[in-house]
Amino acid sequence: MADALKIGIAGLGTVGSSLARILVERRESLASTCGRPIEIVAVSARERKRDRGVDLSRVAWFDDPVALAENPQIDVFVELMGGAGDPAYAAVKAALSRGVHVVTANKALLAAHGVELATIAEERGCLLNYEAAVAGGIPVIKALRESLTGNVVSRVYGIMNGTCNYILTKMEKEGLSFAECLKEAQRLGYAEADPAFDIEGNDTAHKLSILTTLAFGNRISADDIYLEGISNISIEDIRAAADLGYRIKLLGVAQRTDTGIEQRVHPTMVPIESEIAQVGGVTNAVAIESDILGELLMVGPGAGGNATASAVLGDIADIAKSRPGAQMVPVLGRPAASLAPYKRAQIRKHHGGYFIRMTVEDRAGVFANIAGHMAENGISLESIVQHSRHHSDAAEPKTIILVTHATMEDSVRRAVAAITKEGYLAGEAQVIRIERPKSA
Amino acid sequence: MADALKIGIAGLGTVGSSLARILVERRESLASTCGRPIEIVAVSARERKRDRGVDLSRVAWFDDPVALAENPQIDVFVELMGGAGDPAYAAVKAALSRGVHVVTANKALLAAHGVELATIAEERGCLLNYEAAVAGGIPVIKALRESLTGNVVSRVYGIMNGTCNYILTKMEKEGLSFAECLKEAQRLGYAEADPAFDIEGNDTAHKLSILTTLAFGNRISADDIYLEGISNISIEDIRAAADLGYRIKLLGVAQRTDTGIEQRVHPTMVPIESEIAQVGGVTNAVAIESDILGELLMVGPGAGGNATASAVLGDIADIAKSRPGAQMVPVLGRPAASLAPYKRAQIRKHHGGYFIRMTVEDRAGVFANIAGHMAENGISLESIVQHSRHHSDAAEPKTIILVTHATMEDSVRRAVAAITKEGYLAGEAQVIRIERPKSA
Known part of the structure; x- marks a missing residue:
């Protein structure tokens, strides 16, 4: 069997503690599956004394997660501290810069610095895995x-x-x-x-x-x-x-x-x-x-110590199954250098169906007026529901609900603004976008 | 950029043709993602002349898929012929025995020979990927x-x-x-x-x-x-x-x-x-x-040329992203030598809920008799529905539907056998097992 994969874990909260327990308790089956043992050699956490349900007394302890990331003993740096800034950012950067694989569950860090970190990982030929960062246990990455x-x-x-x-x-x-x-x-x-x-x-x-x-x-x-x-x-x-x-x-x-x-x-x-x-x-x-x-x-x-730890473990196992320097998976799906600039589409140009709920004064012509504003903005309606809260009192405000066919958001916003200006709405109109699966 | 990954495809039906088209049309984006080009260097299929929507005129043609699998030019053998026996079996075995990676969509082959093929792949240090063999485009493997x-x-x-x-x-x-x-x-x-x-x-x-x-x-x-x-x-x-x-x-x-x-x-x-x-x-x-x-x-x-081709392509890309001999993924999740013998649990011991639908003669005491047989076998009931097909005719057969709480299949079978023996059933009792998601 190949040498053990040596990992350092920074952050021993719910996820980190779950992960440490699983790595210790399932050491043998993991070694069999991965072709080599996975060994925790170092950890870093704020509280040293807390009972985490696993004996880490023989593992090196670092107060500074960056020092852990720089420790030459480790093959994989597991970052479970969270947060977009330091120490997570500095520690992950330090590990990758030395060519050490990183596994992280830190969505904020990736959202802020993902492209920079991917660039370093690709230059240094190491892996940056982050399955747990999005939707917890779901293997969407x-x-x-x-x-x-x-x-x-x-x-x-x-x-x-x-x-x-x-x-x-x-x-x-x-x-x-x-x-x-x-x-x-x-x-x-x-x-x-x-x-x-x-x-x-x-x-x-x-x-x-x-x-x-x-x-x-x-x-x-x-x-x-x-x-x-x-x-x-x-x-x-x-x-x-x-x-x-x-x-x-x-x-x-x-x-x-x-x-x-x-x-x-x-x-x-x-x-x-x-x-x-x-x-x-x-x-x-x-x-x-x-x-x-x-x-x-x-x-x-999508969350929880165990489900998130499972995703982190899957990422570690992927590294354990590959030989050092053997993988060329681009961190963000394509080489970081070839990522295109983000061109934001304006929400006003969004095309889709809309649900519009309005509470209106119960007076003659209101409904016709609303329908008129919709028509003026070229919006065609899929459903119209109108009802009073109580059948007994005709003078009470009425609720009108419209569902539009697919249309441009801008048209909906114009129509609603025009309706609001008429003065017969009680409160604001509620507008909710409709999203359909392709097959629906 | 690294050398091209050279693939040979055996089987150019719906899936094989889709795959070939995609590999040719998306050559550049695939090369960028995988860090090297993926090149079709050889194919094998029964009909040479058919229009497959892709120009394969410069690709080596093999009438015998086993000869294709043995061709020293190829890095990956893609088996899309189907069938548990030869030529698929012989061809896949030939490729793996030479240490050539295999990608297959062939569930019948794996069901029949999966352990043997996994053993060869692991001995030779090559990959056997088969995402498309189960549930088509769903990445369940x-x-x-x-x-x-x-x-x-x-x-x-x-x-x-x-x-x-x-x-x-x-x-x-x-x-x-x-x-x-x-x-x-x-x-x-x-x-x-x-x-x-x-x-x-x-x-x-x-x-x-x-x-x-x-x-x-x-x-x-x-x-x-x-x-x-x-x-x-x-x-x-x-x-x-x-x-x-x-x-x-x-x-x-x-x-x-x-x-x-x-x-x-x-x-x-x-x-x-x-x-x-x-x-x-x-x-x-x-x-x-x-x-x-x-x-x-x-x-x-779960099927269809494109969805299946997508899964096959994902498998090929995984190989393209790794360097030759670099992966140690056990084909069947654990090393083939450590797989345990299959010990089949008897269906009679299955524990779960049951739906039982019976058509019975409409005479006094039938329902009580059925309830008695259920009770005798220790089966407790979650729902009981009894209705005649037409309200007008009381002498018509009635339908009785029972839903049991979780119980042993053996008890249900005994109860139904005893009820059947009573002679008041019209036709056979329909028994359908109930399966609940863990969270339901």
């Missing part, structure tokens, strides 16, 4: 980077934030408000005390930016993504969606258009009978549409 | 063989035959009989003139046997699988399933039990709100349940 080689991807989209999907699922199932479900998610540890990063879509955007680059060959651009979170989604939207045969999901969507690449994160209506609509709770899902393979959907756990 | 390294799999199951799924989907959607839908599938080219291999489950069994080995580390055993096809499924079953919240799918299921490994292919009721229940038409799906990652479901095209 492998699918895009390896399985789909030769395919031209047209669209990639998915549910990539478990917190948001948990909240939306719970709102629908239990008829609760966004605020109530967020509180419950926080109680269960699915949402942070400051939940903005998740619920406003930033987390999804980081992940999406990596998939976009793998799919379309552009440089990573995580800051230039259209973002809309879910805090604005009401139980009325969810019910109206269900009545019309849709379910609301927070999707990250990247697609190639005539004017550039659309990268957008927003609440989205998906057909209720589609596979992705069934993905509930904290589960993630990613769909890839390409010209040779067709449609591929993968559903699985 | 990669998921099991690479991504899930270190995981202990408990169950793998899926829809792996497009013909059967097309028929079952059409029966449900259009209320047509099995025979009518089969005829339509044949008209559309989804089913063979002799459809037995698909509809009796043999095709699914071949694919399942490969997944079983990757999941559980046993030697491949495709002949020792419990098989039940879909020709016995009636529109009444499908309607009754829907009424009870289920949909019928032909699943291949492999799971580890206390008494061995269950490998079974049969019509199965899955919860109608589960993701796999939404997989319609010729689409395939594979679910993997494992202890670290959790549940992973992949949905995609």
Whole structure:
């Protein structure tokens, strides 16, 4: 059997501890599968004393993760600290610069510095693997980077934030408000005390930016993504969606258009009978549409110590199975030097269906006026639903729901602005984009 | 850039022609991604003159695929002829024995000779890749063989035959009989003139046997699988399933039990709100349940020239990205020599829920008698549905549908045998197993 693959792990939180336990407990079966043992030789973490369910007393301890990355003993540097900046950035850069393979679960780091790090890895002939960085245990990086080689991807989209999907699922199932479900998610540890990063879509955007680059060959651009979170989604939207045969999901969507690449994160209506609509709770899902393979959907756990550790382990095993310097997998799917600049398509040019929910004063001519504004903007309607909250009181505000056929976002925004100007709306119009699987 | 990877393709049917076209048309982007060009240097096919939409006039032509496999020019032998026997078997063996990498889409060959071929590949230090052999474009081999390294799999199951799924989907959607839908599938080219291999489950069994080995580390055993096809499924079953919240799918299921490994292919009721229940038409799906990652479901095209060619291309690209002799991926997930013998669990020991549909004479005491037989065999019931076909005629046969809680198959078989003996059944009792995703 070949020499052991020596790894250093920086970061022993939930994922790092799971990984260390698995590497120790399954040492023999891993050695058999990989053709050589995988050995933890060094670790770095903030708290030395914590019980992590694994004996690391004989492993070298580094207070400084950069020093760990620079240690000549290690073959693979596993970065599980998180964060776009130092020490993660400095440590990963130090390892790659020395030609040491890196495995990371750090989406923020890749979103910010992925192209630079890929360039170093390719120059030094080492691997930078990051399956766990997007959609946890779902092997979407492998699918895009390896399985789909030769395919031209047209669209990639998915549910990539478990917190948001948990909240939306719970709102629908239990008829609760966004605020109530967020509180419950926080109680269960699915949402942070400051939940903005998740619920406003930033987390999804980081992940999406990596998939976009793998799919379309552009440089990573995580800051230039259209973002809309879910805090604005009401139980009325969810019910109206269900009545019309849709379910609301927070999707990250990247697609190639005539004017550039659309990268957008927003609440989205998906057909209720589609596979992705069934993905509930904290589960993630990613769909890839390409010209040779067709449609591929993968559903699985998007977070959690074990699921993430499993993805990290798969990345380590890929390195263990190859001989040093033997692989030439371009980190971002294409050689980093050949990645194209990111050309952002404007959201105003987005073409698709729209759901529009408005609460209006119940007076004569309102509906005709709305219909007129739609027609003026060239928008044709697939469904129209109008109902009062209570049948007894004719003077109460009415809800009008429109579903458009595929149209340009700009037309919808103009029509809604014109309607808003009329003064008969109670509150703002709710506009939600519709996304359909290619086959639906 | 490194030297070109030289490939020889044996078999230029739908898949082989697609592959050749893609390799020629996307030569440059493939070379950029893989770090070296991929060049077709030789082919073998029965008809030389056919128009395949690609110019192969400058490529060496072999009438004998074994001679192609033995040609010293080629780095990779791509086997797309199909069939468990010669010439596929002889040709693949010849290539591997010379240390030449092989890519194949041939499930029958692997089901019959996979362990022997894996042994040769590992001895010679070459790769045997076969992503296209199971579930076409879905990267399930990669998921099991690479991504899930270190995981202990408990169950793998899926829809792996497009013909059967097309028929079952059409029966449900259009209320047509099995025979009518089969005829339509044949008209559309989804089913063979002799459809037995698909509809009796043999095709699914071949694919399942490969997944079983990757999941559980046993030697491949495709002949020792419990098989039940879909020709016995009636529109009444499908309607009754829907009424009870289920949909019928032909699943291949492999799971580890206390008494061995269950490998079974049969019509199965899955919860109608589960993701796999939404997989319609010729689409395939594979679910993997494992202890670290959790549940992973992949949905995609299971057949078709392009989807299959995409999987073959991914396999070739994996070889192109590695340097010769550089990979040590065990062909069947573990070194072939360490695969355990297959110990078959008896279907009579299967533990799960059952749907039982019986047509009975409408006489007093029948229902009580049925309930008695169930109780005697220790079977507890989740649902009971009893209805006459027409309300007007009380003397008509009645349909009784039972859904059991999880129980032993043996108990169900005994109960049904005892009920049958009573003489009040019109025709035979229909028994369909229920399969639930772990999370359902």
